[in-house]
Amino acid sequence: MREAMHIPGDWHDGYIPDNVVVGSDSYIETSYSFLRYRSAADPGVVIGQSTGVYQGTMFDLGPHAQVKIGDYVLMHGVRIIADTAVEIGSHTMMSWRVVIMDSYRIDPDVSSRRAQLDEVSQTEDRFLPGNTSGAKVTIGKNVWIGFDTCILPSVTIGDNAIVGARAVVTEDVPAGAVVAGNPATIVRYQQDPA
Numbered sequence: 001m002r003e004a005m006h007i008p009g010d011w012h013d014g015y016i017p018d019n020v021v022v023g024s025d026s027y028i029e030t031s032y033s034f035l036r037y038r039s040a041a042d043p044g045v046v047i048g049q050s051t052g053v054y055q056g057t058m059f060d061l062g063p064h065a066q067v068k069i070g071d072y073v074l075m076h077g078v079r080i081i082a083d084t085a086v087e088i089g090s091h092t093m094m095s096w097r098v099v100i101m102d103s104y105r106i107d108p109d110v111s112s113r114r115a116q117l118d119e120v121s122q123t124e125d126r127f128l129p130g131n132t133s134g135a136k137v138t139i140g141k142n143v144w145i146g147f148d149t150c151i152l153p154s155v156t157i158g159d160n161a162i163v164g165a166r167a168v169v170t171e172d173v174p175a176g177a178v179v180a181g182n183p184a185t186i187v188r189y190q191q192d193p194a
Helices: 110-121
Strands: 020-022 045-047 052-054 058-061 066-069 074-076 079-082 085-088 099-101 137-139 177-180 185-189
Touching: 066 079, 079 085, 099 137
Parallel strands: 020 045, 045 066, 052 074, 058 079, 066 085, 079 099, 085 137
Antiparallel strands: 177 185
């Protein structure tokens, strides 16, 4: 493990955890992005070169989660909720309030969910326990994801895809597809730039 990093001039008195690898020329606006970070994996997060992680981005990672972010990625206000794995390809842009989750962390059964929420409300940190049965989310290279999009567990988004604003992505998106809606459906395919 490496030494934890402080960000000069950061408004939040925190640090970037020692199991986070940050590529050359990458920018992380604030250590607050790691407030809900609990990954003990080594590395827990790998951020490629020249990637921007801006205000509002949150790494909400469970104890076994790993996140890999490619080169030249733009993340503005993205929330990653991971207990297993999330991979984001190079040259991908994600707008504000995008949620990427590889697990639900909470039981869909109402009585079980109430019991879980009651239990967590009595703890000091109020973290839901990590779910080791999460399903990896993979986002390809050169993908554009619009604001308020939600990407659910086990989804793969192919290279050069576009996900419209406020889409809920429940199934895989083919390379080059443009998807929109809730649930997201294919609207069209991009034309070959050649």
